[in-house]
Amino acid sequence: MAFITTKAMFEKALKGDFAVGAFNVNNMEIIQGIAEAVAEENAPVILQVSAGARKYAKPAYLLKLVEAAMIDTGIDIALHLDHGEDFAICKQCIDDGFTSVMIDGSKHPFEENIALTKQVVEYAHSKGVVVEAELGKLAGVEDDVNVSARDATFTDPDEAVEFVERTGVDSLAIAIGTSHGAYKFKGDPYLDYERLKKIHSMLPDTPLVLHGASTVIPEFVEKCNQYGGKIPGAQGVPEDMIRTSCGLGICKVNIDTDLRLAMTAEIRRVLTENPEEFDPRKYLGPGREAIKAMVKHKIKNVLNASGQK
Numbered sequence: 001m002a003f004i005t006t007k008a009m010f011e012k013a014l015k016g017d018f019a020v021g022a023f024n025v026n027n028m029e030i031i032q033g034i035a036e037a038v039a040e041e042n043a044p045v046i047l048q049v050s051a052g053a054r055k056y057a058k059p060a061y062l063l064k065l066v067e068a069a070m071i072d073t074g075i076d077i078a079l080h081l082d083h084g085e086d087f088a089i090c091k092q093c094i095d096d097g098f099t100s101v102m103i104d105g106s107k108h109p110f111e112e113n114i115a116l117t118k119q120v121v122e123y124a125h126s127k128g129v130v131v132e133a134e135l136g137k138l139a140g141v142e143d144d145v146n147v148s149a150r151d152a153t154f155t156d157p158d159e160a161v162e163f164v165e166r167t168g169v170d171s172l173a174i175a176i177g178t179s180h181g182a183y184k185f186k187g188d189p190y191l192d193y194e195r196l197k198k199i200h201s202m203l204p205d206t207p208l209v210l211h212g213a214s215t216v217i218p219e220f221v222e223k224c225n226q227y228g229g230k231i232p233g234a235q236g237v238p239e240d241m242i243r244t245s246c247g248l249g250i251c252k253v254n255i256d257t258d259l260r261l262a263m264t265a266e267i268r269r270v271l272t273e274n275p276e277e278f279d280p281r282k283y284l285g286p287g288r289e290a291i292k293a294m295v296k297h298k299i300k301n302v303l304n305a306s307g308q309k
């Protein structure tokens with residue numbers, strides 16, 4: 001087992017009909033649940049750490065927890081920085097031992113995004129680390145998804161080609177209609193498959209990344225709400241739309257919200273049904289099992305990644 005980059009797993013995913021799950025991690029139970037699921041499914045995996053996760057769990061703990069998960073389960077892990085906003089945080093993660101970083105320059109104008117991404121690529125590649133960048137802006141649920149809004153924010157295929165050529169980036173996150181969190185669509189779910197197909201056909205060797213890819217399974221929202229939660233109107237990307245995207249060039253699928261919902265729903269259930277309980281192991285343990293079950297479901301039924309290690 002080892003810290004590995006995403007290179008080999010993406011090459012395989014590009015040729016095959018599956019995608020690699022990139023799961024956000026924030027604490028020990030989440031890391032353990034994911035690692036156990038991945039080991040049992042013999043799947044490739046990316047564990048990703050946001051700036052918020054680094055602040056919450058502290059870098060030294062996260063690194064050691066991920067290392068411990070590899071020792072315990074024997075799996076290989078690609079350790080990735082999620083949404084790095086500047087060169088400094090990317091450099092810090094590279095120096096800490098991450099094997100992959102995302103530089104998210106999507107909020108900057110095209111030329112600035114290119115310059116920032118190039119700077120990170122140069123440093124990362126000199127250290128054997130791979131880089132994901134983002135072009136286009138993910139939709140917010142409040143955004144109108146009419147044609148002109150789409151063209152203004154979704155990834156432009158010609159720009160994507162120029163961006164990859166000029167930056168030398170290893171993978172590219174694109175905007176085709178998903179958004180972060182539990183509230184993804186106002187009306188019917190919509191992903192711009194034509195745009196995805198076009199980008200993939202123009203960049204056939206570039207692994208494409210889908211952020212905001214949680215499916216927000218109604219069962220888990222209802223379970224949260226049944227045990228005192230208030231998450232009305234949550235709506236994710238339907239599972240079949242993620243599966244379709246995986247066959248059209250998406251090689252990395254980012255999942256955070258679904259893990260949060262699964263863990264929280266189970267902890268709510270345990271505490272509601274056992275109001276006398278105050279041993280954290282009695283609710284964090286079931287929370288870890290809920291993470292494991294969710295990750296197994298994703299690998300098998302959504303990402304088609306079982307046995308693809």
Ligand code: G3H
Nearest residue numbers: 024050052053180256257
């Ligand atoms: O894309 C964002 C991820 O879901 C991480 O969220 O910044 O709350 O850790 P966070």
Ligand code: 13P
Nearest residue numbers: 181211212213214256257
């Ligand atoms: P979700 O909020 O849909 O889980 O997306 C997570 C993500 O894109 C992390 O970068």
Ligand code: ZN
Nearest residue numbers: 180211212254
């Ligand atoms: Zn994201």
